[in-house]
Structures are given as C-alpha cells and as structure tokens.
Amino acid sequence: MNTEFNLDAITRPTIKALKPYSSARDEFQGNSDDMVFLDANENPYENGVNRYPDPQQRTVKGLLSEIKGVSTKNILLGNGSDEVLDLIFRAFCEPNQDNVITLPPTYGMYSVLANINAIAIQEVQLDANFQPKVDAILATANEKSKLLFLCSPNNPTGNSFEAEAISKLIKTFKGIVVIDEAYIDFSKEESWVSRLVEFPNLIVTQTLSKAYGMAGIRLGICYASEAIISVLNRLKPPYNVNELTQQKAIAQLQNKDLTAQQIKSILEERTLLMEALKAVDFVSEIYPTDANFILAKVDDATKRYNQLIEKGIVIRNRTTQPGCKNTLRFTVGRPDENKILIETLKSI
Secondary structure (H helix, E strand, O other): OOOOOOHHHHOOHHHHOOOOOOOHHHHOOOOOOOOOOOOOOOOOOOOOOOOOOOOOOHHHHHHHHHHHOOOHHHEEEEOHHHHHHHHHHHHHOOOOOOEEEEOOOOOOHHHHHHHHOOOEEEEOOOOOOOOOOHHHHHHHOOOOEEEEEEEOOOOOOOOOOOHHHHHHHHHHOOOEEEEEOOOHHHOOOOOHHHHHHHOOOEEEEEEOOOOOOOHHHOOEEEEEOHHHHHHHHHHOOOOOOOHHHHHHHHHHHHOHHHHHHHHHHHHHHHHHHHHHHHOOOOEEEEOOOOOOEEEEEEOOHHHHHHHHHHOOOOOEEOOOOOOOOOEEEEEOOOHHHHHHHHHHHHHO
C-alpha cells in the first residue's frame, strides 16, 4: 500500500470541477425492451447501427469482469489503448507544469502523448538486462512527477519486469504507476490486475489488439480503483467506443476456446522461431521474451532489414532505440509465415 498517495491532490483542479456531458443514453438506463426511443435525435429506421451505442459498454465490461475477476466499476474502455493513455494524461498532468517518467527503450506513444499534452518527460533508461533501475527512478521523481509508465512485457524488448521491482515502485512512487500489459496474455507472469485492491495508485492497461486478434476494432482497457475510474469517466467522450467495436468485442470475448488456441499456437511458434534464429549466422543474441515477438541482435540491422524487405518480409528495425543498437524485432506469425521468414533468413 502506498500511504503517501492522494488521488484528490494529484487530480487536476479543472477535472475535479468538470461537469461531465450527460448523453441521452446516460440519462435513460432502464430496460430498453419495447421502449420507443425519441430522446437522442437518431434516425429511427433500424439498420443495426442507427442508435447510439451504450456509452458505458456494459455488456463488454461484464464479460471482462468475468474473465479478469474484477468489478465492472474497476474498468474503463477506450478507443484503443492510446485514448485510455491520453485520458490519464489529461486527468492527472497539468500542462507546462508536471512531468512523467518513462523507461526507454519502451512504447513510443508515452512520449508522443506527453508532448501533445505539454508534459515534460523524465527518462531513466533500463539497465543492461532491460530491467527498471528502481533507485534511479525514485531519485529522478519529484513533486511534479505525476505518472510512471512501466511496459511489462516490454515493447520492444519483450521481457517482463521483475515483480519485486514493480512492487517497490508502486509502493514508493508518489504519483500513479501505469503498467501497460498489452502483451500479458503471452506471458507466464501474473497480471497486476489481480492486485488492484492493494494499490490505490495503480492503473493497468490492456488491449484486445494482441492476443485477442482485434487490432482493427481499436479497443483499449483500463483497470484501476473505482475512484480513478470515476475521474477518467468524467472526461471520456460520451460514445467513445462505437457499436460495431462493442459487437465484435463481445463475440470475441465469448469465444474463449479460439483465443486460447491461438495463444497456444503463437507460443509454440515463438519457441520454434527462437530456436531457428539461433542457427542464423548474422544473429548474435536473442533476448528473452514474454510477448508475441522476439528481439534479436544482428550484425547490421539496417542492412538485414532492407534485405528482408526486398524478399517481401516486413519486420521492425529497432536499432535507433536506446540500448537496442543493431536489433530487429520479429512478430510471431502463422506457421507458414514463420517458415518463410526462417528460410529467407538462412538464405541472405
């Protein structure tokens, strides 16, 4: 428990004073069966999407609640994780005053969103094993440090952060710790969602874009205390998750067997791909991964990237990222795609 955390003190005054927009569907929350809706200025002719979507996405949250074992009051949904992260910035960071801490190499949108919101960025690079430097992070934090971003499993390195390090940071950092778990479904580590009740300053973000195969619908998920979710709900757009996204999400979340099968296949292919990369002459190191991708060190990342492009294979060149010189990131594909990648790597 972080006894020094005060949500009221960290929330921006303008957000505390904000009166949220009340939509037609927010005001009517009764049973919609056999009701005549003449409240929202919608086109009355049914086509499946002529009505506004549920602004609170109750059915989707209900399914996530069952899967994750948390109350729907601890869940907020967004138009992709990027919207969720942007809401967090706008709720808790005062422009041109506050700062956030990031741990490069990491997901680039944290810095982009900080710049958009006029928030300073304090960077503390991960150590040689791509783990957080806990003491350096806490020494860097000051009274204006509102958010600390931990991407675990981390992108682009693929590794999970040590639980002891994360726990110490949550307990000691005076602001909000945001753990980005976009790749958690591929990891052997337990999600920090299970420990929300212990930490009032913890936010965990997840997505349907990776393990659930729903990158095209743009659905991001935020798990946090009811108090934090209440703050974020004050400023989220009323209909931020559209009807088609909700329908697709519901169908996929109900199809647990398919998701489990695909995760199993990806993990098996990840193991095979890691073994195959060991036999590639120009690969000098393969980093541990808990994600659906593999980071590998090569002799000349730009050269090898271009060679693969010429062969019709698109990967990610991460050589410009801190601590990632001459590295390539390989997403684990289908068995046939991985076979083509392996054969191509051995031929160039």
